[in-house]
Amino acid sequence: MTTLLTGGTGFVGHSLVHRLDHVSVTSRNSTKARIQLGDSVEHVIQWDPAIEPLKLSPGPAFDSVVNLMGESIAEGRWTAEKKARIRNSRVEGTQKLVAALVESGNLPRVFVSASAIGIYGNCGEATVDESHRHGTGFLTDVCEDWESATEPLSKLGVRVVHLRIGIVLGDQGGALEKLKPLFRWCLGGPLGSGTQWMGWIHVQDLVAMILWSIKNDSVSGAVNATAPNPVRNSEFTKALAKSVGRPAILPVPRFALRLALGEFAESLFFSQRVVPAVALANGFDFLFPDIQTAIDAADQS
Numbered sequence: 001m002t003t004l005l006t007g008g009t010g011f012v013g014h015s016l017v018h019r020l021d022h023v024s025v026t027s028r029n030s031t032k033a034r035i036q037l038g039d040s041v042e043h044v045i046q047w048d049p050a051i052e053p054l055k056l057s058p059g060p061a062f063d064s065v066v067n068l069m070g071e072s073i074a075e076g077r078w079t080a081e082k083k084a085r086i087r088n089s090r091v092e093g094t095q096k097l098v099a100a101l102v103e104s105g106n107l108p109r110v111f112v113s114a115s116a117i118g119i120y121g122n123c124g125e126a127t128v129d130e131s132h133r134h135g136t137g138f139l140t141d142v143c144e145d146w147e148s149a150t151e152p153l154s155k156l157g158v159r160v161v162h163l164r165i166g167i168v169l170g171d172q173g174g175a176l177e178k179l180k181p182l183f184r185w186c187l188g189g190p191l192g193s194g195t196q197w198m199g200w201i202h203v204q205d206l207v208a209m210i211l212w213s214i215k216n217d218s219v220s221g222a223v224n225a226t227a228p229n230p231v232r233n234s235e236f237t238k239a240l241a242k243s244v245g246r247p248a249i250l251p252v253p254r255f256a257l258r259l260a261l262g263e264f265a266e267s268l269f270f271s272q273r274v275v276p277a278v279a280l281a282n283g284f285d286f287l288f289p290d291i292q293t294a295i296d297a298a299d300q301s
């Protein structure tokens with residue numbers, strides 16, 4: 001089984017490459033990627049989607065393509081330039097990747113592409129499965145266009161899976177890497193009222209879901225990549241505080257987060273009670289279905 005992977009040097013991609021057999025990775029910095037990923041990858045392809053089309057060398061088709069690239073949404077303030085990079089790295093990046101596959105004439109059997117639960121916007125108390133209406137605003141627009149970018153492949157009969165990923169928990173990156181030190185210094189606390197729902201997934205379950213999506217021919221379209229038990233922000237805070245053995249009582253006010261983080265802060269107050277209906281209906285087994293074991297296990301991930 002051969003795989004072409006974008007975003008292989010990232011938090012999720014780094015955990016995934018070790019689980020794939022014959023993997024080629026694209027990176028904007030192939031030298032750094034080769035050092036970082038070592039023997040886990042067969043080829044590293046130098047490619048910066050912001051400046052060039054992707055050129056695939058002639059040869060047999062990849063069996064699968066996994067598309068995880070994207071400018072971080074949590075690092076840095078959302079200036080106009082940053083928002084353009086968030087959007088273009090996903091939408092134009094995916095369009096260029098898809099165009100390269102179509103032009104090569106060698107189509108993969110399956111294309112697994114990252115998307116995000118941000119597509120649903122702010123959903124209050126509603127339970128959100130894959131059929132839930134989409135929200136409005138920047139993140140929804142980006143996710144919709146990111147998903148639409150794969151249409152040429154679906155039209156040519158390639159099975160496409162859009163993993164709508166929740167907050168990924170693991171110690172080597174993502175939210176926990178940033179939050180754990182704050183909580184250890186007793187600086188963590190519920191965000192605002194703490195009543196907003198959070199859709200989350202342990203990185204090991206996300207990697208397993210990507211592999212399962214590749215292998216499982218009956219899975220296509222939107223798939224919520226979240227654990228079956230979403231939690232309120234207050235419950236997440238309690239579990240994280242317990243895990244680091246510190247109290248977390250003081251709420252972090254909304255205006256302070258807005259001052260510190262800018263526009264991105266607003267998305268932290270979205271309530272998203274997302275459930276993985278498609279994954280459960282198709283027999284996916286979660287290793288970490290509940291929040292405390294997932295956060296505790298993140299130390300070993």
Ligand SMILES: NC(=O)c1ccc[n+]([C@@H]2O[C@H](COP(=O)([O-])OP(=O)(O)OC[C@H]3O[C@@H](n4cnc5c(N)ncnc54)[C@H](OP(=O)(O)O)[C@@H]3O)[C@@H](O)[C@H]2O)c1
Pocket residue numbers: 006007008009010011012013026027028029033049050067068069070071072085089093114115116117165166167168169173174175
């Ligand atoms: N982590 C989460 O909580 C979460 C939640 C929802 C959705 N997702 C989505 O899942 C995917 C993987 O997440 P992750 O946490 O592993 O991401 P990550 O650690 O930020 O890594 C993403 C990779 O994308 C590439 N990249 C970064 N900026 C880029 C740009 N401007 N243009 C092109 N490529 C760029 C980088 O590879 P090179 O430097 O090697 O090029 C990087 O290693 C992303 O698409 C993300 O949006 C993640």
